[in-house]
Amino acid sequence: MRxxxxxxxxxxxxxxxxxxxxxxxxxxxxxxxxxIASQEVSGPATGLADSAALxxxxxxxxxxxxxxxxxxxxxxxxxxxxxxxxxxxxVFWFDRDLRVxxxxxxxxxxxxxxxxxxxxxxxxxxxxxxxxxLYGAGYHVLTMPSPTFPGFIVSASTTGVAGDLxxxxxxxxxxxxxxxxxxxxKVRITDIDILGYSLGGANxxxxxxxxxxxxxxxxxxxxxxxxxxxxxxxVERLDRLFAxxxxxxxxxxxxxxxxxxxxxxNLYRASDxxxxxxxxxxTAAAAVLNSDAEFSAAIALTFRIDLMNMFFAGDLYAGTGVxxxxxxxxxxxxxxxxxxxxxxxxxxxxxxTKVFAPYYLKRRPFSTPESLIAENRLDIIADALRNDPDYxxxxxxxxxxxxxxxxxxxxxxxxxxxxxxxHGGHLGNIGDRRQVADMLDMLAGRWxxxxxxIAP
Amino acid sequence: xxxxxxxxxxxxxxxxxxxxxxxxxxMPAETPAADNAAxxxxxxxxxxxxxxxxRAQEGTEASGEAPTPPLTPxxxxxxxxxxxxxPVNRFSYRFNAxxxxxxxxxxxxxxxxxPYPLRSCVNNFFANLAEVDTVINYTLQGRLGxxxxxxxxxxINSTAGVGGLFDxxxxxxxxxxxxxxxxxxxxxxxxxxxxxVIPILGPSTLREAVGLFGDYGxxxxxxxxNLYRGNLxxxxxxxxxxxxxxxxxxxxxxxxxxFEYETxxxxxxxxxxxxxxxxxxxxxxxxxxxxxxxxx
Numbered sequence: 001m002r003x004x005x006x007x008x009x010x011x012x013x014x015x016x017x018x019x020x021x022x023x024x025x026x027x028x029x030x031x032x033x034x035x036i037a038s039q040e041v042s043g044p045a046t047g048l049a050d051s052a053a054l055x056x057x058x059x060x061x062x063x064x065x066x067x068x069x070x071x072x073x074x075x076x077x078x079x080x081x082x083x084x085x086x087x088x089x090x091v092f093w094f095d096r097d098l099r100v101x102x103x104x105x106x107x108x109x110x111x112x113x114x115x116x117x118x119x120x121x122x123x124x125x126x127x128x129x130x131x132x133x134l135y136g137a138g139y140h141v142l143t144m145p146s147p148t149f150p151g152f153i154v155s156a157s158t159t160g161v162a163g164d165l166x167x168x169x170x171x172x173x174x175x176x177x178x179x180x181x182x183x184x185x186k187v188r189i190t191d192i193d194i195l196g197y198s199l200g201g202a203n204x205x206x207x208x209x210x211x212x213x214x215x216x217x218x219x220x221x222x223x224x225x226x227x228x229x230x231x232x233x234x235v236e237r238l239d240r241l242f243a244x245x246x247x248x249x250x251x252x253x254x255x256x257x258x259x260x261x262x263x264x265x266n267l268y269r270a271s272d273x274x275x276x277x278x279x280x281x282x283t284a285a286a287a288v289l290n291s292d293a294e295f296s297a298a299i300a301l302t303f304r305i306d307l308m309n310m311f312f313a314g315d316l317y318a319g320t321g322v323x324x325x326x327x328x329x330x331x332x333x334x335x336x337x338x339x340x341x342x343x344x345x346x347x348x349x350x351x352x353t354k355v356f357a358p359y360y361l362k363r364r365p366f367s368t369p370e371s372l373i374a375e376n377r378l379d380i381i382a383d384a385l386r387n388d389p390d391y392x393x394x395x396x397x398x399x400x401x402x403x404x405x406x407x408x409x410x411x412x413x414x415x416x417x418x419x420x421x422x423h424g425g426h427l428g429n430i431g432d433r434r435q436v437a438d439m440l441d442m443l444a445g446r447w448x449x450x451x452x453x454i455a456p
Numbered sequence: 457x458x459x460x461x462x463x464x465x466x467x468x469x470x471x472x473x474x475x476x477x478x479x480x481x482x483m484p485a486e487t488p489a490a491d492n493a494a495x496x497x498x499x500x501x502x503x504x505x506x507x508x509x510x511r512a513q514e515g516t517e518a519s520g521e522a523p524t525p526p527l528t529p530x531x532x533x534x535x536x537x538x539x540x541x542x543p544v545n546r547f548s549y550r551f552n553a554x555x556x557x558x559x560x561x562x563x564x565x566x567x568x569x570x571p572y573p574l575r576s577c578v579n580n581f582f583a584n585l586a587e588v589d590t591v592i593n594y595t596l597q598g599r600l601g602x603x604x605x606x607x608x609x610x611x612i613n614s615t616a617g618v619g620g621l622f623d624x625x626x627x628x629x630x631x632x633x634x635x636x637x638x639x640x641x642x643x644x645x646x647x648x649x650x651x652x653v654i655p656i657l658g659p660s661t662l663r664e665a666v667g668l669f670g671d672y673g674x675x676x677x678x679x680x681x682n683l684y685r686g687n688l689x690x691x692x693x694x695x696x697x698x699x700x701x702x703x704x705x706x707x708x709x710x711x712x713x714x715f716e717y718e719t720x721x722x723x724x725x726x727x728x729x730x731x732x733x734x735x736x737x738x739x740x741x742x743x744x745x746x747x748x749x750x751x752x
Contacts, residue, residue, distance in 0.1 A: 309466045
């Protein structure tokens with residue numbers, strides 16, 4: 001049976017994308033190294049140069065720091081058709097239904113709804129960690145995909161063009177209502193709280209504010225975990241990281257691939273192994289992922305892979321014709337290799353100028369590209385963040401997606417309702433004891449401000 | 457009996473359905489506490505392994521015992537993969553995704569409710585059966601040391617391991633290192649060949665498919681304990697397949713990406729090529745025309 005070989009290769013998807021793929025940009029003689037190093041000197045507002053932050057972002061929370069977890073968490077996968085879904089394009093035949101995951105307590109309990117980060121489905125590793133922590137603390141847990149995940153765009157978006165905070169918030173809110181209403185009958189819900197990490201954090205805040213006026217779910221508290229402040233500024237930071245560590249265009253990706261291949265081949269030849277399996281890839285990643293440039297490339301590439309899916313879907317739905325010919329959309333059996341190759345080289349700014357802005361400018365009279373950018377800042381819920389006691393934020397002072405101004409804005413706006421940790425990069429401390437304890441305190445309304453030893 | 461079993465399998469596959477345009481699957485429960493404890497152990501093991509790998513590489517480079525010079529980025533195969541049968545392959549891929557979603561995965565999720573020790577026995581049993589084919593192929597590849605090792609594993613596990621139900625050999629630090637006829641063909645100099653998506657089994661190439669055929673033929677020919685031609689032979693393949701599936705955390709289209717076919721093809725063929733690099737590390741690299749797609 002060679003089945004396992006296939007699946008190990010595919011497991012490479014998960015392994016290679018964030019880790020192994022990255023393990024190479026390399027190079028002492030590569031200008032990228034110097035650029036990133038010199039950035040460090042100038043003290044980047046972006047935090048891109050902080051080695052510890054980059055490492056934490058790639059590796060995630062060390063398992064020994066994870067908060068105590070329950071022994072067993074039951075799990076249902078729910079696939080639901082959303083009645084407002086747009087016709088499903090041929091190439092997305094597999095994304096017809098919205099897929100969410102649900103863990104229920106067998107007694108009456110509050111429900112925690114958790115939203116995934118950029119491009120993530122409703123069952124990412126981070127969601128699984130949060131699910132464990134929340135379920136262990138007595139919550140029913142419902143985990144949802146990001147509105148930028150292709151499965152959500154196809155099955156639950158009213159526009160197909162993802163990335164707009166307010167629009168995505170409304171789509172998420174509608175989907176949530178349907179899912180919550182059809183949860184298995186014996187589930188007894190006493191209260192509803194909402195959380196999200198990364199972009200999902202911003203989504204959660206917006207959904208809570210929509211609910212404050214519509215009252216269809218009566219969401220009680222929201223905890224926004226490491227959210228961006230300005231969506232487009234954060235994304236541009238990641239694009240810059242890509243340009244610095246990998247190079248612009250598809251040529252950079254190809255160079256990266258060649259270096260990784262050679263390095264993996266040499267490691268494999270020096271090893272005693274007879275198969276390229278998951279353990280080999282993990283070992284190899286740990287052995288060759290060294291410089292800041294390599295870690296940066298890992299982060300940038302992971303993000304670019306998510307962006308490619310969103311770009312493709314947006315272009316297809318909006319009919320903007322950047323990579324998809326609106327007159328002849330690809331059929332289910334058509335090769336997308338060329339399209340994939342083109343998209344690899346395209347930064348977010350191109351999605352914004354060629355797909356997102358044209359689509360929304362046409363539909364929102366009096367708007368300008370500048371106003372679209374402004375509408376995608378957390379400022380749109382600033383009043384609630386400032387005055388409503390039920391909004392909480394957790395973030396890190398070395399989070400890659402924030403600059404100093406944005407962090408300061410969060411701290412002043414949230415006042416005592418924010419916890420800022422010294423270390424973790426982006427998502428590199430989710431599930432650790434401190435983060436989980438604070439998150440649970442916030443959800444329960446017990447949070448009394450940062451404990452001593454934590455940055456203000 | 458055969459029909460009853462198939463009906464049971466179909467019923468298991470369909471049992472997740474619920475009304476109202478809504479399908480609910482009960483997934484195996486997550487075990488975060490145990491997973492995390494395992495992750496701590498694994499992290500330590502990985503760190504040690506990574507250090508050893510680094511040393512091994514430096515060792516071969518420094519001692520000059522490297523048989524051929526290390527690969528440079530210019531040696532990497534082109535990003536394009538040889539896939540002359542793409543339309544058929546795409547059709548099979550889609551079929552496989554649907555089959556997996558509706559039958560294979562639900563059945564394997566039900567199977568995962570069987571207590572772990574029992575499933576581990578099933579897994580060990582099939583691994584032990586495959587050991588015979590491994591011994592033969594290591595011999596064909598001229599890697600006699602590994603062949604003897606695999607033979608040792610087979611003898612230990614078949615006796616002390618009660619007919620292969622327990623992997624006693626691994627405890628004696630004789631880890632499982634399976635090989636097959638596909639690898640033998642590679643050793644004999646055959647390239648992976650055209651990419652091929654086999655219905656139900658998934659991504660492969662022509663060489664690997666021939667290898668699979670050879671492996672099955674070998675097992676069938678030897679017919680160990682009359683398992684392959686006996687009364688229960690029809691159940692053997694499916695049980696093996698479900699057991700394998702239940703150990704693999706792959707889900708078709710879980711990335712939601714429209715580029716999944718391309719991505720899997722790319723990764724699968726690169727994996728084969730990397731294994732080939734290891735297999736031919738003692739022979740000088742032959743120059744290849746740069747525009748030849750990977751695998752051809």
